[in-house]
Amino acid sequence: MTGDALSAVLDEGVLVTDPDRMEGFRRDSADFAEAGMPMAVVSARTVDDVSRTLRWASEHRTPVVPRGAGTGLSGAAAALDGCIVLSTAGMTAIRQIAADDLYAVVEPGVINADLGRAAAEHGLFYPPDPSSFEISTIGGNLATNAGGLRCVKYGVTRESVLGLQVVLADGRVIRTGARTVKNVAGYDLSSLFVGSEGTLGIITEATLRLRPAPAATPATMVATFGSLVDAGRAVASIVRSGLAPSLLELMDHASVNLIEDYRPMGLDRSVAALLIAQADSVDAQRQADAMAARARDAGAALAMASTDPVEADMLLQARRIHYQAVEAAGRVLTEDIGVPRSRLAELLGGIEEIGRRYSLLIATVGHAGDGNMHPAIVLPRDRPDAVATALRAADEICRFALRLDGTISGEHGIGTLKRGWLSGQLDEATYAAHRAVKSTFDPLGILNPGRAL
Known part of the structure; x- marks a missing residue:
């Protein structure tokens, strides 16, 4: 079977079979995930394109790998040999902004930031904001249940979903949820599809919850610490206090220095950790001042609050460019683990110890407010065993997170890179329940096989 056989059921211009053009659809942003050569790429424009493709794929027992912008970091969108890569990046319509009812109806190819800008025109905002918000698509965010800087207050993507349109493996189209x-x-099928990494169905439309834009100018708190333990204590104190930060982010010593190497911003290179918090409530300045006081009580060397938007933008930019800064230092394996917030200091100390034991630079940042950390393992350029060593270190980090009652993935998903670690988190009966769900929605096993489970 060749890719050209698909052309009979698709509109002109949708099917791509030229190897050079398909090359750009083979990988996502997970550098360590293996990628095969697809039989064809379908660049869908409509739900009918998706439905026809899946109906054909079911009839011919052909695996389908769905993808959006390819910004994922778990290998879930890496092509398989002989598969159909089904891209929804071309489905970019914002169909409705229902300002009175606080929702938007969008296609999966809409860029996260574009939805945010469209909502802002109505005095509203869309809370989920992964670091890739300027380039990642809503479909990809839904597939991985993406989080972001604001999730400490507003939750991850799942909390913003009211309903979905989904194409099943056999081409049937269903709707989940409602606009109420x-x-x-x-059953809550919307929550089931969100985070399923394209293994149960392909999302072709989403009804998403919007919120009124915050009334106040955000107030920003920055604190520096001489130890990771003190930084972890500060996070726990802020969360426990009842304060409501709209973001609470942490960067460790290695991260601060790599960011300064990449784009000098005047950050203090000597700190063990830098904590950035923001409040967007009507009493934002009071909240930020209270967070600064909590940080000082926990041992911060410096803690201050400000409503200066220039300073706030600089600090948030530093956090958002972390991945680019780390990549500039070498090849990177980015991890994504989470622990209960009370155990954050233990996690950070453990990551530091693993880095020392393997003689690896590990630059850790993350969403401290919900215990979700991203250790970035930088591979030494002069070590032939660098990849194997980095993978062993990543394995230890995941196992350590589980020992702290945590998770092997907070928001990036399982993909192909973490399948081997999933059994450490799910017991046999729970894993079997997952397989039963998969076989119900995809009995032939054609949807993103070998991913997530």
């Missing part, structure tokens, strides 16, 4: 605030008619 409350809805308990039937």
